[in-house]
Amino acid sequence: METRKVLSSLCYFSIFFAGFIFPLAVYLATSDEGTKQHAKKSLFSHLIPLILTPLLVFAVFHDFTAQQDTIPVFTIISIIVLALLWLIIVIWNIIKGVKVLTAE
Template sequence: MDTKRILSALCYFSIMYAGILFPLVAYLASDDGEVKFHAKKALLSHLIPLIPMPFILVAVFLDFTGGTGGFPVLMFSIGILMVILSFIVLVWNLVKGIKVLTIN
């Protein structure tokens, strides 16, 4: 098995154990163009679930300072969106990691 393919696949699989750190280190430390390409793709895909974070902060502010005292619907719905997005990104990274390992 080729070392650069294993390192590239580990960049994708790192969503389960090292998050943003492993692809960032692989991108900065590697001289190989293929590893850098996959590390950059993995790093960007690891950042996708963080996109709704500012919306959650705004929703928390709106739901808890609105004074209605009801169920925080906006915060809850954005939280569900974030969980679904995280699951999709997890599956996508696993598929891409397996593809990198199985390509001839």
């Protein structure tokens, strides 16, 4: 198996073990344009939930400081949206990693 395919697929699979660190390291260290493209795509997909996580923090802060007697709707919606987003991104990374490994 080619090293560039393995590195490219590991960039996607790193969502399970190294987060955005591994794709960033591969992007900075490699000179192969194909591998760089995969590292950039996987890095972006790893950062999307991290960018939206402050929304959850804001929702929790807003709901629990505004009114004590109401249901924290904003927090519940934020948790559901972020959980669905994480699930979609994990599935997308698995699919892309497998596609890279099986591509000829």
